[in-house]
Amino acid sequence: MTALAPEGPSSVGTIVKLGVGAFGLAWSLTTTAAYLPPVLGQYTTSTSLIGAVLAAEGVFALTLPLVIGPWSDTFHTPLGRRRPFMLVAVGPLAFCLALMAFMPNLWTTALLVFAFFCAYYVYEPPYRGLYPDLLPESVYGRAQGVQHLFRGIALGGGLIGGGVLYHLWRPAPFLFAAAIVSCACLIPVVLLREDGGHTRVFEGVTTYVGHSWRVLRRNPDIGRFLLANAAWEGTFAGARTFVILYITVGLGEPLGTSTLALAAVASGYILAALLAGAVGDRFGLARVITWCSVVYGLGLLAGGLATEWHAWYLAGIFIVAIFAGTVMTLAWGLLFKLMPPDDRGAIAGLATTTKGIGLIFGTLLAGILIDVLAPYLPETHGYQVLLPVLGIPILLAVPLVFSLIRAEEIAGSS
Numbered sequence: 001m002t003a004l005a006p007e008g009p010s011s012v013g014t015i016v017k018l019g020v021g022a023f024g025l026a027w028s029l030t031t032t033a034a035y036l037p038p039v040l041g042q043y044t045t046s047t048s049l050i051g052a053v054l055a056a057e058g059v060f061a062l063t064l065p066l067v068i069g070p071w072s073d074t075f076h077t078p079l080g081r082r083r084p085f086m087l088v089a090v091g092p093l094a095f096c097l098a099l100m101a102f103m104p105n106l107w108t109t110a111l112l113v114f115a116f117f118c119a120y121y122v123y124e125p126p127y128r129g130l131y132p133d134l135l136p137e138s139v140y141g142r143a144q145g146v147q148h149l150f151r152g153i154a155l156g157g158g159l160i161g162g163g164v165l166y167h168l169w170r171p172a173p174f175l176f177a178a179a180i181v182s183c184a185c186l187i188p189v190v191l192l193r194e195d196g197g198h199t200r201v202f203e204g205v206t207t208y209v210g211h212s213w214r215v216l217r218r219n220p221d222i223g224r225f226l227l228a229n230a231a232w233e234g235t236f237a238g239a240r241t242f243v244i245l246y247i248t249v250g251l252g253e254p255l256g257t258s259t260l261a262l263a264a265v266a267s268g269y270i271l272a273a274l275l276a277g278a279v280g281d282r283f284g285l286a287r288v289i290t291w292c293s294v295v296y297g298l299g300l301l302a303g304g305l306a307t308e309w310h311a312w313y314l315a316g317i318f319i320v321a322i323f324a325g326t327v328m329t330l331a332w333g334l335l336f337k338l339m340p341p342d343d344r345g346a347i348a349g350l351a352t353t354t355k356g357i358g359l360i361f362g363t364l365l366a367g368i369l370i371d372v373l374a375p376y377l378p379e380t381h382g383y384q385v386l387l388p389v390l391g392i393p394i395l396l397a398v399p400l401v402f403s404l405i406r407a408e409e410i411a412g413s414s
Contacts, residue, residue, distance in 0.1 A: 014134050015143045017191045021086075021127055023150035024184025028097055029120070030158030031177040033240040035166050036100065036113065043106035047242070051367020053110045054241050058363070060117040061356025069125040069349015080194035082126035082133065089123035090185045092116075098178035101171035121352060123185065128348040132336045133194060140333040141285055145277025148329035152273045154180075156266025163259055215343045216350055221407040225335055226354040228400040231393035232331060233355040234362025235300070238390045241363050242370065242383070250383025251309045264314045268321025269328075276329040285334040286404040288326065293398050295323040300391025307379045327394075334404065337411045358393075366390065 033054060040050045068085060075081050096116035103109035135143050158177065165172035216223055243265075247258040280288045299320030306313065332351070339347040366386055374382030 011135055011139050011143075014192065015139065015146045017188055018127075018130060018134070018143070019146045019150040020184050021188040022147045023154045024181045024187075025120070025124065025127070026151040026154035027158045027180045027184070028093060028116075028177050030155050030240065031097070031162050031173050032100070032113065032116065033237070034159055034244060035162055035173050036109075037241065037245060038166070039101055039170065040106060040109065043109075046371065047245070047367045048364075048371045049106075049367075051241065051363050053106075053113060054237075055360045055362075055364035055367075056110070056114055057117045057120075057237075058356040058358070058360030060114070060121045061359055062353050063356075064118065064121040065125040065349035065352035065356075067349075068122055069129065069352070070343075070346040072126040072129055073343065073346060076195075082130050082194060083189045083192070085126040086123050086185070087189045089119045090182065090189070092119035093123065093185065094178040094182040097174050097181060100174045125349040125352050127188065128332065128352070130188065130192065130194065131332070132339065132341070134192065137337065138281075140336045141281035141330060142277035144329050144331075144333040145273050145275075145280075147273075147332075148276070148325065149270060149273035151328075152266055152270035152325065155269055156263065159262040159266065160259055163255065163262075167255075215340075215346045219338070219340070219347075221338050221404060222335075222347060222350070224400045224403055225338060226350060228397035229331060229335075229351055230354040230358040230361075231397040232327060232358065234358030234360075235390040235394055236328065236362070237359045238362035238366035238386070242366055242386055246380075246383040246386050247309070250380035250386075251306070253309045257309060260314060261317055264317040265321045268318045269325035272322045272325030273329050276326040277333075279326075280330045280333060284405060284408055285330045285337065286401055286408045289330050289334065290398055290401045290405070292323040292326040293394055293401060296320060296327055297391045297394035297398070299323070300387045300394065303387030303391070304384055307384060334401075334408060337408055338404070362390065362393075 036054065037050050040053060044050065072082050072085055075084060077084055079087070092115065096112050096119065100109065100112055100116070103112055131140070131143060158173075162173035162176070165176055216226075243261070244255075244258045247253050247261055248255060251257075276288070299316070302316075303320075335347070335351055366389060369385050369389055370382040372382070373385050376382075377384045
C-alpha cells in the first residue's frame with residue numbers, strides 16, 4: 001500500500017517534523033566524524049588507521065540499506081512501514097554515542113563506533129522513504145531545503161558547540177549528541193502518521209537484495225544519480241573527517257581558526273538550505289545541481305594551493321559552502337522525483353548504499369594519500385592533497401547530473 005501524500009498546509013507540519021529527524025542524525029554523525037579522530041589520536045598517529053575506522057561506516061551503508069530499504073516497503077504494521085525500524089534504532093544510536101569517548105583503547109572504541117553505524121543505517125533508509133510517502137511532489141525541493149536547514153544548524157552546532165564541549169571535557173560532545181539523538185530522532189516516529197496494517201512481512205535477505213538490483217536495472221536514470229551521489233557523499237565524508245586536522249596540523253593554526261572556518265562552512269550551508277529549495281523548484285533540481293557542482297568542484301581544487309592560512313580564506317570558504325550546500329540540499333529531492341512510487345524504500349536503500357561507497361573511498365583514500373604524500377608536501381604534512389582529491393569526484397559527477405535534466409522534466413510532467 002502506498003501512503004497518500006498530504007496536500008496544502010498539512011505538508012508544512014510534516015516537513016518540519018521530518019526535518020527534526022535529520023537534525024538528530026546530522027548532529028550525531030558530525031560529532032562522530034569531527035571529534036572521534038582526536039579521541040582515536042590518543043591510541044594511534046596514523047591518519048590511515050583513523051580513516052579506516054571512520055570509513056567502516058561505508059561497509060554498513062553498503063550492506064544494511066539493501067535489506068532495510070525494501071523491507072520497509074513491505075513491513076505493514078499498526079505503526080506503519082517505516083517507523084518501526086526508526087524506533088528500534090534510536091536507543092542503540094544514543095547508547096553508542098554516550099559511551100564512545102569512555103572506551104579504554106582503539107579496538108573497543110572502534111567496535112562501539114561500528115555498532116553506532118549499524119544503528120544509523122537501520123534508521124536512515126526508512127526515514128528517507130517517509131519523504132515521498134508523506135509529501136506531494138510539488139514540495140520536494142522545499143522539503144529538502146528545510147531538511148538541510150536543520151542539517152546545517154546541526155553541522156554548525158555539532159562542530160562549533162562540540163569544540164567548546166570537547167575542551168571542557170572530552171566525552172561531553174558525545175554525551176550531548178546522545179541526548180540530541182534521543183529527542184530529535186523520536187520526533188518523526190511519535191508525531192507522524194503513515195498507513196499501517198497488521199501483516200508483518202519478511203521475504204528474506206536474498207529476496208530484498210535481488211529486488212534492489214532489479215529496481216536499479218529497470219531505472220537507468222536512478223543508476224546515474226547513484227553514481228553522482230557516491231561522489232558527493234565521498235567528498236563530504238572526507239572533508240568532515242580531516243578538515244579540522246588539515247587546519248590545525250596541516251596549516252599549523254590554533255583550534256580557534258578551525259572554529260572560524262567551520263562557522264563559515266555552516267553559515268554557507270544554512271544559507272544554501274534557505275534558498276536552494278525555492279531556486280531548485282523554480283529552475284529544476286538537476287539544472288541547479290549541475291552548475292553548483294562546477295563551482296563546488298573548482299573551489300575544492302583551488303583549496304589545494306594553500307600552504308599557509310590567510311584570513312580572507314573565510315570568504316572563499318563561505319562562497320564554496322553555499323554551492324556545496326545547494327548540491328547536498330537538492331540531491332535527494334531530485335531522487336524523489338525520479339523514483340517509482342512502489343519502490344521508494346528500495347531506492348532509498350540503494351542511495352544509502354552508494355553513500356557507503358563514497359564513505360569508504362572518500363575517507364579512506366584521503367587518509368592514505370595524506371600519509372603517503374606527507375614526505376613530499378612537508379609544508380602541510382601531506383594535508384594539502386585533501387581538497388583537490390575531494391574536488392575531482394564532484395567534477396566527474398557533473399555530466400551525470402546534466403544528463404538527468406531531461407529525465408526530471410519528464411518525471412514532472414507525467
